[in-house]
Amino acid sequence: MSFLQQLDNYPAAPLARRIASCSGTEIDTALACDRVGLEQFACLLAPRISDAQLEQLAARAHRLTTQRFGRTIQLYAPLYLSNECHNGCRYCGFSADNSLPRKTLNRQEIDREAGMLHEQEFRHILLLTGEAPEAAGIGYLESAIRQIRPMFGSIAIEVFPMESDEYQRMVAAGVDGLTLYQETYDRELYSELHPYGPKSDYDFRLTAPERAAAAGFRRVGIGSLLGLGDFLTDTFYTGLHALYLARRFWRTQVTIGFPRIKPAVGGYTPRTEISDRQLTQLICALRLLIPDAGLVLSTRESAELRNNLLPLGITQMSAGSCTAPGGYAGEDHQGEQFSISDHRSPQEFSQQVKSFGYEAVWKDWDCAFLNRAG
């Protein structure tokens, strides 16, 4: 059964009511559970959680994370290959509706950007594009991946959703990780926010992570863009989706990202504000639901918040990021997708990680282990 069918079993209105109505006693019971299931997860998301209960939740999330992952934070860097896009996502700086300098990196530019990240010690890299197949389609990606593969132990992509055979081509080229956020699981809101372009196909996007896992991706990352809609139901559905993937594709590690909307060209205003306290609660609740999931926090968040969240469940963080194609080598950051909040250099950040008694891991995997990149 695809996740599409499973999602239908959890209609949003009763779910939202359930989360909103969880009592303090039910939250205590959920916190005391050895194994947190979906019912307890809903309670741990409840807005009624007290400060003392949140502290207990955070302490459990910290313990579980150290048991499963040790005191480590894996570092990665995003590399934007292109900002050309035919989609009209209302909240994104790269939307086709916005006027900004458009660019797709050529081979020399890719080499320069990748070389700079390699010099900064990054060995895990995330390649990003918009959705414009004539500028940065499957063939372009394959060639870019093969070009930079010798420099990196792990290459992930955050691009457009693909068909199964296209995902197989990505794996054959040397990709081992996928990030693909559903943005929101609310179908109606999704249609409103994605009014045209291929991304308006909700079902094709929702089923992409399972196609990627079936095609042999070692890591598959999901999440919702926090601030678009009801972040509590969206986080519940993210947990449900992650559980589905983890159970069905046991060879693939599931990761979950927590992007909060940031200011971007186009001036989209988020419908809901998520406070730092609420973000902390979501992260810790997801850690209890899926102890083995990689939890990812990017430089969208401030240095202070990232420092505070580091011990509570996060396992992967980006550092020194730039969200414009060519932005690492160039001085001009025009054409960026959104502005980042943590401006520390990768080395400064890794020192900070060490100062907390954690190890900053630049490389914990090499796709050469798979022996299938041809």
Ligand code: SF4
């Ligand atoms: S979110 Fe992705 S698909 Fe949508 S406009 Fe931005 S780059 Fe294009």
